[in-house]
Amino acid sequence: MKIIVINGPNLNLLGQRETSIYGTLTYSLLCDKIIEESKNLNLSTEIFQYNSEGDIVSKIHDCIGNFDFIIGNFGAYTHTSIAIRDAILAVNIPFIEVHISNIFKREDFRHNSFFSDIAVGCISGFGVNSYLLALRAAREYFK
Amino acid sequence: MKIIVINGPNLNLLGQRETSIYGTLTYSLLCDKIIEESKNLNLSTEIFQYNSEGDIVSKIHDCIGNFDFIIGNFGAYTHTSIAIRDAILAVNIPFIEVHISNIFKREDFRHNSFFSDIAVGCISGFGVNSYLLALRAAREYFK
Amino acid sequence: MKIIVINGPNLNLLGQRETSIYGTLTYSLLCDKIIEESKNLNLSTEIFQYNSEGDIVSKIHDCIGNFDFIIGNFGAYTHTSIAIRDAILAVNIPFIEVHISNIFKREDFRHNSFFSDIAVGCISGFGVNSYLLALRAAREYFK
Amino acid sequence: MKIIVINGPNLNLLGQRETSIYGTLTYSLLCDKIIEESKNLNLSTEIFQYNSEGDIVSKIHDCIGNFDFIIGNFGAYTHTSIAIRDAILAVNIPFIEVHISNIFKREDFRHNSFFSDIAVGCISGFGVNSYLLALRAAREYFK
Amino acid sequence: MKIIVINGPNLNLLGQRETSIYGTLTYSLLCDKIIEESKNLNLSTEIFQYNSEGDIVSKIHDCIGNFDFIIGNFGAYTHTSIAIRDAILAVNIPFIEVHISNIFKREDFRHNSFFSDIAVGCISGFGVNSYLLALRAAREYFK
Amino acid sequence: MKIIVINGPNLNLLGQRETSIYGTLTYSLLCDKIIEESKNLNLSTEIFQYNSEGDIVSKIHDCIGNFDFIIGNFGAYTHTSIAIRDAILAVNIPFIEVHISNIFKREDFRHNSFFSDIAVGCISGFGVNSYLLALRAAREYFK
Amino acid sequence: MKIIVINGPNLNLLGQRETSIYGTLTYSLLCDKIIEESKNLNLSTEIFQYNSEGDIVSKIHDCIGNFDFIIGNFGAYTHTSIAIRDAILAVNIPFIEVHISNIFKREDFRHNSFFSDIAVGCISGFGVNSYLLALRAAREYFK
Amino acid sequence: MKIIVINGPNLNLLGQRETSIYGTLTYSLLCDKIIEESKNLNLSTEIFQYNSEGDIVSKIHDCIGNFDFIIGNFGAYTHTSIAIRDAILAVNIPFIEVHISNIFKREDFRHNSFFSDIAVGCISGFGVNSYLLALRAAREYFK
Amino acid sequence: MKIIVINGPNLNLLGQRETSIYGTLTYSLLCDKIIEESKNLNLSTEIFQYNSEGDIVSKIHDCIGNFDFIIGNFGAYTHTSIAIRDAILAVNIPFIEVHISNIFKREDFRHNSFFSDIAVGCISGFGVNSYLLALRAAREYFK
């Protein structure tokens, strides 16, 4: 079972950026943890990060035939991108929405998501663990 | 580490009720699974279910000194109960919000929660696994 | 065919309470009239009244296997209780919403109902006759 | 006691139109049932149907001195016609609002009525029985 | 002149709960102060606290013939309970709304009250003194 | 200078209808007064009344080449008819909006007009004098 | 019969200010016309203009016992001043709202008035004639 | 294949009315062009225009068995008529919505249509060509 | 301890103005009662009333160094004046908001206050007693 993790804009700055919200773990350590947990769970996982909405759309298109599950944290695009939503719908691959921070504790414009209603489920607020729980949920999904 | 799971109104009918949304697993089997996973994770977990808002408020009060973590699925009260919200705030015990179904796929009045902004994090849409992932997240929270 | 009539908060004060809106008929006379009309229509009817939202939820659960039809006047909970709505959906028993007064003549917050869209039909504004017409409608429903 | 039933636009197509919503009973059979029940209840009832808002306004004017009670199903004009509302207010004849379908199960723009707050009461969702119950309610009204 | 003070959900935790908002005075000391001031003012006062909406409704019903004035702090139910509002209207006993904290300094959902427009008057923000001023206002009301 | 006065639905019932709002002057006396004042002001005035929106649209079309000024009281259509608005715009004849009652003292849905922004001016609340003042304003308009 | 005309802020600049909206007639000529028409109608009229909201409130207080009718064009305060509204209500003198321009053709924030619902009637859009028609309407009001 | 073109209120004034918006082509020339293009496309087309909402409803009813496709430009009723919407739904004949002008360039109240969501498709802004393109689209629809 | 009471527009008319809402006590008697109660409570109190928003702003500025507590009833400016709000914030003197009538029983535009969230507390609906209770609350505040 092959899983893709797609991270959206500004996540590359993790650990440097607004650490009171996002924590001090760096992006590369986040990736290491995801890969490590994937091995524990016998999942084959690849991770990508893009700042551009169009790049995310195109990457999702490329998932057809290559991945069985999408774990997505689209960052700011969560609240604005119908194009990425349409891409998820178009490729018809099961999808979990994750967030590092609890988006409901933040500005009003972060309370709305274009992805929650098309996701299998949502996990937010657990820092890096949001991803690790999502991996586990993905594995269960296929049982 | 002692964990309480509090379930809100109508969850006792699980498995009999709107099975296209909530699945066919009965409430007692749900409880069994939660207890079993708790043992795997070395957690001591108790589970309660109430149909009355006031009973949930009172039970949360009783958690002071008795439990270290609350996992709550307040069902319909998620969208209407400021009293339960206040109880959570009053006892000041860390809390995870879980939902069996993906509430964002459902009626508009289920999209708003009085709990998301005061929870450590939220997990929804994974059926019984929502609880199991929450147990794991709770355990990580204390590390 | 067995019918349950469930009345919500404050209906026990009927005849004493805001008589310009609700009329002077007392609650016990209301019950008598409902029972009498039930007999005329060859229906077996029981009547309950609760002030607590949770008690109404639990009573609705108890209807499974015991009643064929629910006639509900949930009073103030009409406008606030998703929990009772969920209970009605959960037990999957046909349901008619009744009101003694015409709720559309009153405060704005009484114009919205969480029950109208899941009821077979709605009858409001006819005083005690709202119940009697509902009994008749219930009988027709089964033909 | 003389009763007028006024039906609004498109009701003439009953039985041919969107039968999943309105049922298969034709308009002329609906009229027969209303007349039959009126006789049972010792009421003298006449039935009219118009597609034009202005015709309904004029017919309501003509009720002065000719009818004691109006049962109205103004169809789509329920949600848009202040002119018909004004006519009802102007003639000052008691009025019941009926609907064949449960309008609260349908599009949002059908949830608002310009008539509910000026009606004696409202009955909706019982198919042809909505009219028959209204006849009975009208008879009770005069007692 | 007999006065009842009815406190809503979570007020029993006073002094333990969110002390930056509600202060450190415990609930039992609050009760002592109210009783003491009542004696000073020659009022006979009893105090009750409930977490359940239905219990508050029922207690208000019991006031008929037993109390001359209601001082109510319905806590979170202030913002959600039409049932308690209806109970107040039903028993037709004069009523003052009090709050310990200034609800207008807090979350938006606490700015709306279902009681302000049916109260004689409102007093909020003065801690325990909100109750003591209300006792005085009640005494003046009868002069 | 030729003036047309167009009255909308229900105005024919003037004097019989809701006399606390519209007064006791009958429609035919209203017409007499308008004609009399027109003579005083050396204006040639004709008056029409329709219950149907379409008839008003058509009559406005007929004004081209026949009338120099329109005084309109479109009654309930004031708040709903874009079709009549379009007719006024189409014939490009100066227009005054009049109302017998002060529409701002009434229901919210009467506060909005589809005509105010395309009228030369508006006169409301003066009973029959609203028309007489409009005649005078029309005469001044041409000077 | 004594009439006061109260003009609000910026009306003193009439004839110099935004002449495409307000016309080229100067404020002093406006006053002359009002006085002249008052004589024609056997009315005793005085005119005042203030830029300050508080001055208008105080002047309205002074009307008690000195004037029988208020004609007010409160300019920008039409849309913002509850204080002037309260003054009008407090002195309980009949009042007509006038506007030189048609406020409904202008910015959205000019469409709402705090005075329309407490006025005898409203006249807007006729330039200086708005005042002259109001004088006539005031005279009729007392007949 | 038989097509009906139904035009709503004020379209009869085409060429005389607001020519900066609707162009100078007269209504009769519009009809000629539609008939000519229908012949080119081997379609049998009839054209009707009504100012009354009720007449349009009735004409749509008459289409049953007589026409295979409706091309409708309901003018102002586009934005207000649920009755015409219901008629289209009732007769269940495929339908294209056309507009001469681009309604999205105009007043806000013209941006909403009661027909767009029940049409096969929409064509607006191309003047008379909107109709000619609709004829072509209708022909393709049946292939 | 020195206290200033600042009254806003129209309060000078107390006792003459809308007595069904504000009661028949005159403004000068109101002042007498406030001074008398101040003496009872060993407070030094001065009272001012202004119709102009700017005058209130300036008076609040003058409080610096002269008064320890502000009791304000800003009348209509309660709902519109950010300038007075800013003055209160600027001088940083504790402040209680009082109202004679219960503003929540009145028009919608009186339900919002620019002062409630910056006040120590609010007292409304008790007539002259609102001020007397505020004096007592102010005295307690300093203990």
Added chain:
Amino acid sequence: MKIIVINGPNLNLLGQRETSIYGTLTYSLLCDKIIEESKNLNLSTEIFQYNSEGDIVSKIHDCIGNFDFIIGNFGAYTHTSIAIRDAILAVNIPFIEVHISNIFKREDFRHNSFFSDIAVGCISGFGVNSYLLALRAAREYFK
């Protein structure tokens, strides 16, 4: 006359993506049909597709001097991109908005377009024919 067709995100997946909405015609066949119809109509047409908003903006800039007409289906960017709107306005080339599906039958957030009010006209709901009709409309535009 040179025409550019610009397609937005996810249109490259046509025929694979949500075929119940978009049909089974593949993107390359869509392009073939557009080119073929262009030849029939003596138009020189080029087609581009981009997933990135920025690429569409840049391509529109490149149209200056190279194309006479833009036919745009900006997919999800229709509802979110002010940047593309600005590009269209900046290059000042006539533009038609097309959609394959009828966007008004879909989610609420697809009902708003940032392009409709700056387009010559809009064509939606006819599948591939939307483009073919647009080519024809473009050709007519230049006559």
Added chain:
Amino acid sequence: MKIIVINGPNLNLLGQRETSIYGTLTYSLLCDKIIEESKNLNLSTEIFQYNSEGDIVSKIHDCIGNFDFIIGNFGAYTHTSIAIRDAILAVNIPFIEVHISNIFKREDFRHNSFFSDIAVGCISGFGVNSYLLALRAAREYFK
């Protein structure tokens, strides 16, 4: 070139008031800096401050013939005063809106300005420099 700087309510307290928002520079030092920079830029500048809306309106009227440019910081009136807006429009003198603090970082009711859309431009958030930059912008405006 003569410039007037008009400051609104509470600005006289600068340096004493909410210094975390407005800084510690006193109002008289602010004035000194403005005059000094004016000299550097060869501008003749006068500065005024008023707490009363009406005084600002009158001062703006006085600018006619006396000043070539208005720099305005209307403080709280920015968000509430249509009267000052009208005065600016009436005198037709170019105008820059300045703010010491960044109003978009503050309460919601400070985000709306009645002046931004009629200003040449807006400068906010730079403390005293907001004024100095405005002087420079004014000088450029006349080149």
Added chain:
Amino acid sequence: MKIIVINGPNLNLLGQRETSIYGTLTYSLLCDKIIEESKNLNLSTEIFQYNSEGDIVSKIHDCIGNFDFIIGNFGAYTHTSIAIRDAILAVNIPFIEVHISNIFKREDFRHNSFFSDIAVGCISGFGVNSYLLALRAAREYFK
């Protein structure tokens, strides 16, 4: 001190695009003016322009360690891009928002900015001078 100026989509067309709004100065001349003024102010400034949101996000990331201040005119992305907002927050470099035109004179959807509340300050409406004033404000910021 090193400053970066980042311009958003369509600004490259300056001087060619909607010149009534943006003026006739070309983009390269704008850049020359910014560089020239930077030299006058002893600032080291670099200028970039991107049409893609993702490119702007990435460029802002690159500012870490390379620039001390960001002057941003994000064009259309001002109103839609949370991703760029997050990038500004992430790099934690002081930032000024500039606009060539006065965005408050334009369409409603341009009145909202995702940047104003996180900027040091905002300057809009002064054409190229908006940038030059921002340079000066940036220099002052560091003093």
